[in-house]
Amino acid sequence: MTKRFAALFLAAAMAVCTLTGCGGGGNDSETSGASETAAVSGREDKDTLNVVMASDAASMDAADTIDVYSQMVYGNILETLVKLDENGEVVPNLAEYEMLDDVTYQFKIKEGVKFHNGEELKASDVAFTIQRGCESPVLNYLYSEVDPATIEVVDDYTVKFSLKNPSAPFLVNMTCNPAGIVSEKAVTEAGDSYNMNPVGTGPYKFVSWQQGTEIRLEAFEDYHGEPAKIKNVVIRPIPEGANRTIELESGGADIVCDIPTTDISRVEADANLQLESIVSYATTFLGFNCEAEPFDDVRVRQAVCYALDYAGITQSIMQGYAEPATTPVSSELLFHDETVEHIPYDPEKAKELLAEAGYPDGFEMTITCDERKERNDIAVIAQSQLAEVGITVNIEPLEWAAFLDKVYAGETQSYVLGWSSAVPDPDMVCYSCFHSSMIGNGNNNVSRINDPKIDELLDKGRTSFDTATREEAYSEFYHYLAEVVPWDMMWVDSKYVGLAGDVEGFVMDPMGSYRFATVSFQ
Amino acid sequence: MFKYIIKRLLMLIPILLVVTFVIFTLLYITPGDPAKMILGQTATEEAVAELRAELGLDQPFLIQYLNYMKDLIFHFDIGTSYTTGQPVIDEIMNCLPATLKLALSSILIAVVVGVPIGVISAVKQYSIFDNIVMVLGLAGISMPVFWLGLLLIILFSVRLGILPASGYSTWQQMILPAVTLSAQSIAVVARMTRSSMLEEIRKDYIRTVRMKGQTEMRITIFHGLRNALIPIVTVIGTQFGSLLGGAVMCETIFSIPGIGRLMVDSIKTRNFPIVQGGVLFIAIGFALVNLLVDIIYAFLDPKIKAQYK
Numbered sequence: 001m002t003k004r005f006a007a008l009f010l011a012a013a014m015a016v017c018t019l020t021g022c023g024g025g026g027n028d029s030e031t032s033g034a035s036e037t038a039a040v041s042g043r044e045d046k047d048t049l050n051v052v053m054a055s056d057a058a059s060m061d062a063a064d065t066i067d068v069y070s071q072m073v074y075g076n077i078l079e080t081l082v083k084l085d086e087n088g089e090v091v092p093n094l095a096e097y098e099m100l101d102d103v104t105y106q107f108k109i110k111e112g113v114k115f116h117n118g119e120e121l122k123a124s125d126v127a128f129t130i131q132r133g134c135e136s137p138v139l140n141y142l143y144s145e146v147d148p149a150t151i152e153v154v155d156d157y158t159v160k161f162s163l164k165n166p167s168a169p170f171l172v173n174m175t176c177n178p179a180g181i182v183s184e185k186a187v188t189e190a191g192d193s194y195n196m197n198p199v200g201t202g203p204y205k206f207v208s209w210q211q212g213t214e215i216r217l218e219a220f221e222d223y224h225g226e227p228a229k230i231k232n233v234v235i236r237p238i239p240e241g242a243n244r245t246i247e248l249e250s251g252g253a254d255i256v257c258d259i260p261t262t263d264i265s266r267v268e269a270d271a272n273l274q275l276e277s278i279v280s281y282a283t284t285f286l287g288f289n290c291e292a293e294p295f296d297d298v299r300v301r302q303a304v305c306y307a308l309d310y311a312g313i314t315q316s317i318m319q320g321y322a323e324p325a326t327t328p329v330s331s332e333l334l335f336h337d338e339t340v341e342h343i344p345y346d347p348e349k350a351k352e353l354l355a356e357a358g359y360p361d362g363f364e365m366t367i368t369c370d371e372r373k374e375r376n377d378i379a380v381i382a383q384s385q386l387a388e389v390g391i392t393v394n395i396e397p398l399e400w401a402a403f404l405d406k407v408y409a410g411e412t413q414s415y416v417l418g419w420s421s422a423v424p425d426p427d428m429v430c431y432s433c434f435h436s437s438m439i440g441n442g443n444n445n446v447s448r449i450n451d452p453k454i455d456e457l458l459d460k461g462r463t464s465f466d467t468a469t470r471e472e473a474y475s476e477f478y479h480y481l482a483e484v485v486p487w488d489m490m491w492v493d494s495k496y497v498g499l500a501g502d503v504e505g506f507v508m509d510p511m512g513s514y515r516f517a518t519v520s521f522q
Numbered sequence: 523m524f525k526y527i528i529k530r531l532l533m534l535i536p537i538l539l540v541v542t543f544v545i546f547t548l549l550y551i552t553p554g555d556p557a558k559m560i561l562g563q564t565a566t567e568e569a570v571a572e573l574r575a576e577l578g579l580d581q582p583f584l585i586q587y588l589n590y591m592k593d594l595i596f597h598f599d600i601g602t603s604y605t606t607g608q609p610v611i612d613e614i615m616n617c618l619p620a621t622l623k624l625a626l627s628s629i630l631i632a633v634v635v636g637v638p639i640g641v642i643s644a645v646k647q648y649s650i651f652d653n654i655v656m657v658l659g660l661a662g663i664s665m666p667v668f669w670l671g672l673l674l675i676i677l678f679s680v681r682l683g684i685l686p687a688s689g690y691s692t693w694q695q696m697i698l699p700a701v702t703l704s705a706q707s708i709a710v711v712a713r714m715t716r717s718s719m720l721e722e723i724r725k726d727y728i729r730t731v732r733m734k735g736q737t738e739m740r741i742t743i744f745h746g747l748r749n750a751l752i753p754i755v756t757v758i759g760t761q762f763g764s765l766l767g768g769a770v771m772c773e774t775i776f777s778i779p780g781i782g783r784l785m786v787d788s789i790k791t792r793n794f795p796i797v798q799g800g801v802l803f804i805a806i807g808f809a810l811v812n813l814l815v816d817i818i819y820a821f822l823d824p825k826i827k828a829q830y831k
Contacts, residue, residue, distance in 0.1 A: 056779075058605055065605075066562060137561050137569030192607050211606075211616055212779020213689075238688055238777040242672060246687045250679045401554025401792050408558070442558065442567035 047231040052253040056237035061195035062178040063136040071177040071513040078180025078200035090171045106160040114222045115183040116205035123159040128184040169425035203228040203517035229520035248498045259496040267498045274499040278508035281330045282420035285487040291448040299357040305343040305488045306350035307389040314491040317377045325489035327478040329426045332510040335474040350389045362390025369416040370403040378416045447486035541805045549794045556792035601795030610799035621780035625765035627700035632707035640715020662709030671702040671775035688777040699776040707761045714757045718750040759815035767804035
């Protein structure tokens, strides 16, 4: 009887494996074959672009949320006053701008621009949007320098306002999706339901949102610029990474955002698909609490950096799909300095520094991390590499919200975290994460580094309008930071997007907030 | 019977009171600040404090609980989603069709496939069919839903290209998730049917019926199965109850916006009203399914019906 059971079980297992192809090697080619079938069968509907992203939007209102998935949707619906050109320069979009003095900005709005509800864009809409931004806690990072009392509608097409202090990154920040101009009438009329009914001036207008299922957009006929090439866009959230790739392979999606690392080579190898990638604005690092022992001593922080092979860790966890990082900002951000060097892997030097700092036999520390696999992996590898220099590591994995609570309360010794800039200017990340005024009270300097030199350089970078001066300030800041190491940098994330073979005109975005107006089918 | 149903419905009230208190307490002591989660890392402490006050999260635990219960009892209001600002009941109702569709189709497959398999297995005990079914049943119970789901997607969507890999709007889209989710239920129902039938068909009255010259088919279905149904119905009810709230993995794999996924997403973002509303909904669902099972007992067994007063 036992033999019969065993035989039956093996037969059943073999049948399942044969049908689904558990044998790794043949997988790629056969999968390619399947998508070839889908591609060869021809595209029936050239009027609809099917997009898949990793999560549903949280809200359609920029004043509510700045998460990347919501931004991807409202970024196609709303437009900003200014935009960045391909050289990273701020150029007019909905308006021409003029600086009347160090703190006063005047915007002259393009005439004849229509909102999706048929209303014409007026200065009052811009004033309303900026006023709303000043009142939104979510948009604090964009509008905190604007003095709301100074917002003035000069005429139908002119608006001006002043900042509380000179701010060099302000105009760059105004190019971000959450600074998109909304229709005053639409917001007022919709009230609390505006977050489900956005109205902007963008190339696509909002049609419907079935939460968790799909968001539909339609090309706006009265768009003032180059019209969208594909009439309809359907955006679906698929949280499971493997399933997103399968949607692309089986022809269910034309654009799939966030291809998981494990599937990148498969998409790349498939002749019927395209893989696009870009270095993102997000970095991942091991942070230290510089206020608490033993990491209040810079030598101990440096010792940990010497003991960790950051490039090796990056390679083994990200499988070559991320760049090792040397600064807290991505190479895609303005004023990035490629000459900055990471502390090299040198366990002997680490031991020397530990002895110098009074820890010749090492010490015990805790690394706190959230449940994301790659962040856990950093902690695990760090545990084994630090053991070589006598440091005993305890790993404390926490669920995301609990993790944030602990890190922001300064209750961790060290932590694995990622940080993504919401703007192309380095000021946002650098100032909020390293300036001493940002320690505690829920602010973002969670490494709690308090260094007058850092403050001075960051103030210079924020207040100077001279590009060369800013570049110099940030360069000095990055070099100095690589010495005092409040963060041991690991890697800069990359974004990977899979496209169907006949999709063209898609442009990558380091924030992962993609536009679809330029996309078409061959 | 009617009195019994009313009595059972009234008994729901204390159960739900306990459920609300337990879930409220658990969420209260869970680390993580909903206001911080909503506003994100760029918000100032003042803004977070303001939002906490607006949401009533700065109040002591008992006040928060009493306010919640007051709204629930006097206004049938289970709150508003922290993230979308929509009433919780609307959010749950948006997810309900997907969950019901998935749970009903899965349980239907489980019954249609599981019961006949169990009956045949019992009648043909220790046959090759019985052995295969028992091995597959073991595999069905042991196989993680996410793994089976991915295998089916690879086979039917990628390799054969005959079924869509995600969604729930069309009947074609429902096939893979329903089959995936029903695998475990089929196994449970089949195994329970088999053991219940085995017990029944060995009883004396079956022998008597057989001696009276009834056909085997009639003996099995009208005598054996009917009397074996009570534990089977119980298992089907329990399975259906858990499918109402416990299909998270299946919903995630197949991108179905059901109640399970809504609740898991809400736990991550500390969207407490949705979690509380979801748990309340699942508790009510479970209690109603149990009541339905008890009512079905009455139709299956007159002795039980006589006890319902």
